[in-house]
Amino acid sequence: MSTVTTPVTRSPDARPAPPDGSAWSRWANAHRKWLFAAPAMVFVAVLIIFPVAWTGYLSLTDAEGSVRAESEFIGFQNYLDVLADTDRFWPAVWRTVAFTGVVLLFEIVLGMAIALLLWRPFRGERWVRVAILLPLVATPVAVGMMWRLIFDPNIGMANQLLGWIGIGPQPWLSGQHSALPTTMFIDIWQWTPMVVLILLAGLTSLSDEPQEAARIDGASTWQRFRHVTLPLLMPTVIVAILLRGIDALKTFDILYATKGRGGGSFHEVETLNVYAYGLSFDYNDYGVSSTVLIIFFLIIIGVMWALTYRKKGLDR
Amino acid sequence: MRPSRPYQIFRAVALAVVVVALLAPLLWMIAASFKTNVDIYDSGKAFAFSPTLDNYSNVLQRANYVQFIGNSLWVAFAATVLSLILGVPAAYSMSRFSMRRSAVVVLMARVIPGVSLLVPWYYVFSNLQMVGGYTVLILSHMFVSLPLIVYIMMGYYDGLPTELEEAALVDGLTHIGAFRRISLPLSLPGIATAGILSFIFSWNNFMFALVLSGADTKTLPVAIFDFVGYASIDWGGLMAAATVVTLPIMVIALFVQKYVVSGLTAGATKG
Numbered sequence: 269m270s271t272v273t274t275p276v277t278r279s280p281d282a283r284p285a286p287p288d289g290s291a292w293s294r295w296a297n298a299h300r301k302w303l304f305a306a307p308a309m310v311f312v313a314v315l316i317i318f319p320v321a322w323t324g325y326l327s328l329t330d331a332e333g334s335v336r337a338e339s340e341f342i343g344f345q346n347y348l349d350v351l352a353d354t355d356r357f358w359p360a361v362w363r364t365v366a367f368t369g370v371v372l373l374f375e376i377v378l379g380m381a382i383a384l385l386l387w388r389p390f391r392g393e394r395w396v397r398v399a400i401l402l403p404l405v406a407t408p409v410a411v412g413m414m415w416r417l418i419f420d421p422n423i424g425m426a427n428q429l430l431g432w433i434g435i436g437p438q439p440w441l442s443g444q445h446s447a448l449p450t451t452m453f454i455d456i457w458q459w460t461p462m463v464v465l466i467l468l469a470g471l472t473s474l475s476d477e478p479q480e481a482a483r484i485d486g487a488s489t490w491q492r493f494r495h496v497t498l499p500l501l502m503p504t505v506i507v508a509i510l511l512r513g514i515d516a517l518k519t520f521d522i523l524y525a526t527k528g529r530g531g532g533s534f535h536e537v538e539t540l541n542v543y544a545y546g547l548s549f550d551y552n553d554y555g556v557s558s559t560v561l562i563i564f565f566l567i568i569i570g571v572m573w574a575l576t577y578r579k580k581g582l583d584r
Numbered sequence: 585m586r587p588s589r590p591y592q593i594f595r596a597v598a599l600a601v602v603v604v605a606l607l608a609p610l611l612w613m614i615a616a617s618f619k620t621n622v623d624i625y626d627s628g629k630a631f632a633f634s635p636t637l638d639n640y641s642n643v644l645q646r647a648n649y650v651q652f653i654g655n656s657l658w659v660a661f662a663a664t665v666l667s668l669i670l671g672v673p674a675a676y677s678m679s680r681f682s683m684r685r686s687a688v689v690v691l692m693a694r695v696i697p698g699v700s701l702l703v704p705w706y707y708v709f710s711n712l713q714m715v716g717g718y719t720v721l722i723l724s725h726m727f728v729s730l731p732l733i734v735y736i737m738m739g740y741y742d743g744l745p746t747e748l749e750e751a752a753l754v755d756g757l758t759h760i761g762a763f764r765r766i767s768l769p770l771s772l773p774g775i776a777t778a779g780i781l782s783f784i785f786s787w788n789n790f791m792f793a794l795v796l797s798g799a800d801t802k803t804l805p806v807a808i809f810d811f812v813g814y815a816s817i818d819w820g821g822l823m824a825a826a827t828v829v830t831l832p833i834m835v836i837a838l839f840v841q842k843y844v845v846s847g848l849t850a851g852a853t854k855g
Contacts, residue, residue, distance in 0.1 A: 297759045301681045304763075308674035308730060309686060315727060316693050319704035326703065335707045382602055385595050397845075398838060399603040402610060405837040405844065407788040409805040410826035413812075414613040417819055423625050425612060461606070462848060469849040507852045518697050521790045521805070528812075544699045549795055554703055561700040568695055 320565075327558035332551075339555065346559035356535065356543060357560065361567075363448060363531075364539040368516040371455045375512055376505065378456070379463025384493070386464070387471050400461040408458065412525025415454045416441060441526050447536040454522050459515070463508050470504030471497070506579040510572065517568055520545065540564040614831070617823040624819045639824035647821070649828060651800065652807040656829075659718065659793075659803055660786035663725035664779050667733050670726075672775060675737030676763060680746070687738060693731040698791050701727060706795060716798025724792035729782035736781065736850045740774030741767070773843075780840050781847035787833055804829040 296303055327346055331339035350357050386396060403411070418425045419440035427437040440450045474497070482496045498505075523537045530546050531538030538546070544564060547557030616624055618635040643649045678687045701724075709720050744767065752762040790805040797806060808829060811822035837844050 293758065293760075300759050300763075301677050301683075304673035304677035305683060305686060308670040308690060308734065311670055311726070311730065312690050312693065315705075315723060316696065316701060317689070319701045320696060322704040322707070323700045335710050382599075385598055385602075390592075390595070396599050396603055397841070399606045401837055401841060401844065402834050403606055404848070405784055405788075405833050406610065406830045407790075407805055407826075407833065409788075409790045409808055410613075410830045413808060413822055413826045414609055416817075417616060417624075417823060418609060418612060423627070423819075425630070428627055428630070457606070457609070465845055466849050466852040469845075469852050504852055511852075514695055520698075524790070524794075525808075541697055541699060544697070545702075545791070548699060548703050548706075558700070558703060561697060561703075564697055565700060568697070572695060 323558045323561055326554050327562050329555050331554040331558075332556075334552070335554075342555075346555050347563075350556060350559045350563065356538070359535070360538050360540050360543040360560075363537065364517060364541070364564075364567075367448065367452055367455075367519065367539055368513060370449075370452050371459070371516050372509060372513055374452075374456045375460045375463045376509060378460045379467055379508065380505075382460070382464045383467035383471055386468055400464055403458045404461045404465075406458070408521035409525045411458055412454065412522040415450075415457075415522075416526050419450055444534050444536050447527060447532055451523055451526055451537050454526070455516065455519060458522070459512060463512060466508040466511070467501065467504060470501050470507075474500050502582050503579055506575060506582065510575050510579075513571060513575070514568065517541075517564075517571070540567075610830075610834075613823050614827050616819065617827045619820055621818065621820045639820040640828075642818075642821050643824045643828055647807070647810055647825070649804075649807065649825070652802060652804050653828070655718075655721075655797075655801055656787055656803040656805075659721045659725055660783050662718075662722045663729050663786045664782040666722065667726050667729040667782055668775065668779055671730050671733035671778070672737055672768075672771075673763075675734045676741050676767060676771075678734070679738045679741035687734070690731050690734045693727060694735070698727070702792065702795050709796070715796055716801055718801055720796045721793060721801060721803070724796055725786040725789055727792075728785050728789055732782055732785060733778040736778040736847055737771070737774055739850050740771055740777075744770060776840075777843040777847040777850070780836075780843050784833055784837065784844070 326339075328341055328343060329339040330342050330346075331337070382400075386393070417423075421427060421437055421439050421442055424440070426440060430436070430438065439446050441447050443450075478496050478500065479492060482492045487495070518541050519539065520541045523531060523539065523542050524545075527537045529550055531542045535543075540560060541564070544557050544560045547553045547560060551557075615633075617639055618637070619629070619633050620636055620638065623629045623633045674690070677683065678690075705720070705724065706715065709715050714720050748766050748770070749762045752766045753759070757765065787803075788805065789803075793803040793806045797803060804825075808822070808825045811818045811825055
């Protein structure tokens with residue numbers, strides 16, 4: 269990386285670079301790489317890296333109660349306690365994994381199907397694109413409230429619709445076992461459009477030639493999708509999984525909007541993020557909550573690493 | 585080759601189902617916001633009801649929503665502008681000097697769970713007596729918008745050829761001058777994309793304001809909860825509040841659809 273301080277004069281008639289006088293200007297140009305990057309880097313260091321490091325430290329202390337209270341260093345005791353907690357911690361891990369796995373599966377499959385339907389131009393395309401954009405930009409908390417009304421067991425539209433086709437009312441969000449699947453449904457409704465947009469961008473960037481070649485060779489529609497389109501699109505699919513997966517693991521807004529604190533009275537939608545939030549701001553149990561967050565963070569990094577590793581293999 | 589007739593019919597039906605599934609709930613929310621609570625409880629009045637503006641006058645007057653709309657606008661606007669000022673030059677430098685490791689550090693912010701920052705922030709800012717003020721809210725929202733802007737702009741500068749800048753250098757501009765007069769104006773579409781997305785994400789953000797805002801500084805997503813009581817929910821008011829939060833952002837997104845889509849899919853198709 270060479271920083272050119274003396275301007276290159278390539279043609280004889282080019283004006284010589286203005287010395288531009290000031291020493292400040294020369295210094296600024298010579299150090300522009302860091303001058304440009306430093307403010308953002310300092311912001312990130314002060315507001316992100318330092319807090320994460322602090323969370324790491326807090327996870328080794330018994331900090332609780334008030335933020336001004338004294339705390340003691342207790343080593344890895346919190347980690348031992350948390351990892352032995354089969355009451356709240358492990359169910360939360362399980363819910364986080366189940367939530368992410370299920371919504372990803374549906375969002376990728378549905379997203380792929382819709383993207384393929386939209387791939388070739390047709391009349392009315394604009395309207396479909398509008399419909400796809402709206403859920404995606406809607407405020408997640410408001411979306412949660414909206415579905416709360418639709419899924420209300422007594423007055424909600426969902427049970428009315430079921431009634432018309434002769435199915436009895438369901439508890440939806442208020443059921444101990446149906447709450448988590450219902451929140452998964454809400455997430456799928458809101459974020460499948462995101463996958464559609466990403467995959468559509470990928471599909472549009474594919475060249476037509478491999479498709480044509482396969483068609484001439486007599487490949488059926490399914491064979492062309494399975495053996496031509498899908499392999500070429502795979503890097504984009506992984507990007508979609510990566511982007512959606514990170515956000516799905518961290519889902520908070522719709523869970524809090526539909527079930528409130530602690531993921532409901534039986535913690536039926538309490539994922540790791542909701543659990544950590546509750547420990548911090550409902551129970552002020554900062555040490556334990558930091559421990560849960562560090563473990564959560566490691567899980568996210570692990571998943572990301574595995575996916576980017578897989579993507580690098582595909583790019584090669 | 586034109587798609588076959590049966591496929592075209594299948595596609596039209598399938599897409600109609602998709603459009604209805606995506607739009608019906610939103611229309612239902614907006615319809616409910618114009619109903620009295622009595623009508624919301626009456627399934628016979630699902631579609632035939634006499635619309636009322638009572639919910640909106642409740643939301644805007646009694647619930648003090650004018651103030652919260654202002655809060656949301658101010659926080660989203662300030663966080664976006666500050667993030668652009670910090671993020672655009674940083675993205676340029678990271679792209680032109682291939683500072684991949686620095687980029688990864690900034691982009692890690694997209695991965696970190698927000699709660700893990702909230703605890704230390706709460707520690708520091710409550711000791712500084714700053715919790716409940718706008719400054720903390722704006723800083724916390726920058727945690728979302730800055731990485732987003734750096735991510736989108738890095739992709740943009742990666743795709744912007746360097747020849748024009750080199751020509752400007754030959755013509756006597758300094759490096760910083762070449763950035764200011766050539767690359768920056770050329771990247772305006774990218775900046776618009778990044779700015780719009782950052783505004784939307786900040787407007788929609790819930791968790792940071794939930795912890796860090798005060799009674800007067802709360803943003804709209806937090807204020808929605810005013811309509812959820814322990815015993816009962818004011819459904820009409822709640823749906824009007826939800827509509828007040830969502831509708832502006834949906835309308836804006838429709839007008840700048842191209843930018844929103846290109847921002848959301850940024851980096852999806854290149855390596």
